[in-house]
Amino acid sequence: MQLDIGNALDSVATPGVSTDALDRLDDAVADAHETIAAGMSNARFGYASLNLPETTSAAGIERAVDSIDADAVLTVGIGGSALGAKTITAALGEANHFLLDNVDPEATNRLLDALDFESTAINVVSKSGTTAETLANFLVVRDAYEAAGVDWTERTVVTTGESGPLAELAAEEELPKLAVPDGVPGRFSALSAVGLVAPAILGYDIEAVLDGGREARDSLTESIDDCPAYAYGALAVALERRGVHTNAFMPYAEALEPFAEWFAQLWAESLGKDGQGQTPARALGATDQHSQLQLYRAGRHDTMVTLVRPTARDDREIPAVDVEGLAYLGDATLGDLLDAEFEATEASLAAADKPSIRVELDRVDEHGIGDLLVSFEAACIMAGELMGVETFTQPAVEWGKNAARGLLGGEETAEAAAVRDKREYRIE
Numbered sequence: 001m002q003l004d005i006g007n008a009l010d011s012v013a014t015p016g017v018s019t020d021a022l023d024r025l026d027d028a029v030a031d032a033h034e035t036i037a038a039g040m041s042n043a044r045f046g047y048a049s050l051n052l053p054e055t056t057s058a059a060g061i062e063r064a065v066d067s068i069d070a071d072a073v074l075t076v077g078i079g080g081s082a083l084g085a086k087t088i089t090a091a092l093g094e095a096n097h098f099l100l101d102n103v104d105p106e107a108t109n110r111l112l113d114a115l116d117f118e119s120t121a122i123n124v125v126s127k128s129g130t131t132a133e134t135l136a137n138f139l140v141v142r143d144a145y146e147a148a149g150v151d152w153t154e155r156t157v158v159t160t161g162e163s164g165p166l167a168e169l170a171a172e173e174e175l176p177k178l179a180v181p182d183g184v185p186g187r188f189s190a191l192s193a194v195g196l197v198a199p200a201i202l203g204y205d206i207e208a209v210l211d212g213g214r215e216a217r218d219s220l221t222e223s224i225d226d227c228p229a230y231a232y233g234a235l236a237v238a239l240e241r242r243g244v245h246t247n248a249f250m251p252y253a254e255a256l257e258p259f260a261e262w263f264a265q266l267w268a269e270s271l272g273k274d275g276q277g278q279t280p281a282r283a284l285g286a287t288d289q290h291s292q293l294q295l296y297r298a299g300r301h302d303t304m305v306t307l308v309r310p311t312a313r314d315d316r317e318i319p320a321v322d323v324e325g326l327a328y329l330g331d332a333t334l335g336d337l338l339d340a341e342f343e344a345t346e347a348s349l350a351a352a353d354k355p356s357i358r359v360e361l362d363r364v365d366e367h368g369i370g371d372l373l374v375s376f377e378a379a380c381i382m383a384g385e386l387m388g389v390e391t392f393t394q395p396a397v398e399w400g401k402n403a404a405r406g407l408l409g410g411e412e413t414a415e416a417a418a419v420r421d422k423r424e425y426r427i428e
C-alpha cells in the first residue's frame with residue numbers, strides 16, 4: 001500500500017496538518033510502535049492480530065475444508081465474522097459468496113429461495129458462539145436444507161471459539177471446525193479461518209492473501225515517513241483533533257465496496273470510545289461523486305475523504321463515437337475515465353480546502369487485499385494508541401444485546417425494561 005498525504009496538509013486543506021505537527025506526530029508514532037511491537041511479540045490481546053499473516057496456516061484451513069465440494073458459499077455470521085470473508089472474496093471478483101448477516105425474514109426467504117443447496121456450502125462463523133442473529137440464521141438454514149432433503153452436515157464448516165453452542169454442535173455433528181485465534185477481536189480476524197474459509201472453499205490462493213498481509217506487517221516501522229499504515233492512522237487522528245469527525249471511505253473499484261464496509265466496522269467499533277472517534281461513511285468512486293460529493297466539497301469542514309484505487313486493473317475500451325462532445329470518450333478506456341475521475345475528485349476537494357488522503361495498491365488481487373487488510377488494521381491500532389482508547393473491545397454494543405434478549409424472553413434485563421419505558425410522542 002502506498003500513501004499520499006499531500007492534500008491533508010495545512011498548505012492545502014482547512015483543517016489540515018502542518019509539517020511541524022507531522023514531526024511531533026512522528027515522535028508519538030515511534031513510541032506507539034514500541035508498544036505495538038511488544039504487543040505483537042508477546043501475542044498480547046488485540047496486537048496478536050498483526051501476527052496472523054505468520055500464525056495462520058493456509059494448509060490447515062485447506063485441509064479442513066477439503067471434504068466440502070461446493071460452487072457457492074453461504075456465510076452465516078455478522079460483523080467481523082462476515083465482513084472479512086466478504087471483503088476477500090469480493091476483491092477477487094467472486095459472485096457466489098452469499099452472506100446471511102442480518103435477520104430480515106423477507107431478505108432471508110428471498111436468499112434461501114434463490115440458493116442451490118446441493119452446491120452451496122454453509123460457513124458458520126461466530127467468535128463468541130452466542131450471537132443471536134448468527135445462531136437464529138443457522139437454525140433457519142439448517143431447517144431449510146433438511147426440508148429440501150439436502151444433507152447440511154456434509155456441507156457445513158464451523159469457525160468459533162473453544163466452547164459455546166456452536167462448538168458443541170460441531171462436536172455433536174462431527175462437523176469440520178476451525179478455531180477463532182485467541183487474542184484476536186473479530187474485526188481484526190480476516191487473515192484467520194474467520195476470513196479465509198470461504199475463499200478456500202471457493203478455490204482461491206489464500207496463501208497469497210497471507211503473503212500480502214506479511215508485506216504489510218513487515219512494513220511497520222517506528223517512523224511515519226516510511227510506514228504508510230501508521231501514517232494513515234496518525235494523520236486521521238491529527239485531523240480528528242482538528243475537528244474532522246467524518247471519514248468518507250471511497251474506493252475506486254467496485255470489488256472494494258465490501259472493504260469500505262469492513263473499514264467502517266473496524267474504525268467505528270475500535271475508535272468510537274470516550275467521546276472520540278471519526279464516523280466512517282461508506283462511499284464508492286465514481287458512483288458517489290453523483291450523490292455524496294456535493295456534501296464533501298461544500299458541506300462543513302468536518303470531513304476527510306479517503307480515496308483508494310489500484311494502479312493496475314483489467315480494462316475495457318470505450319467504443320469510438322462520432323458525436324460532437326462525446327468523441328473524447330472514444331479515445332479512452334473505462335479505466336482512463338475512472339482514473340481521471342479519481343484525480344479530478346481529489347483535486348476538487350483540495351480546491352474546496354477539504355482534506356483527503358490518497359491510498360494506492362498495485363492491484364486488487366489476493367496479495368493486494370491481504371496487504372490492505374493488515375495495513376488498515378495496523379493504521380487502526382496506531383490510531384487507538386495515539387487517541388489513548390481501548391482499541392480491542394466494544395463494550396457499548398452489549399446494552400442493545402441485553403435489551404433484545406430481555407424483550408424476546410431470554411431473561412428479564414434492565415435494558416429490556418428501559419425499552420418498555422420508552423417516552424412516546426407519536427405523530428401519524
Ligand SMILES: O=P(O)(O)OC[C@H]1O[C@](O)(CO)[C@@H](O)[C@@H]1O
Pocket residue numbers: 078079080081125126127128129130131134186187269394397
Ligand atoms: O463473532 P461473534 O462473536 O458472533 O460476534 C460478531 C460481531 O458482533 C460484535 O461482537 C458486536 O456485537 C462484533 O465485535 C463482532 O465482530
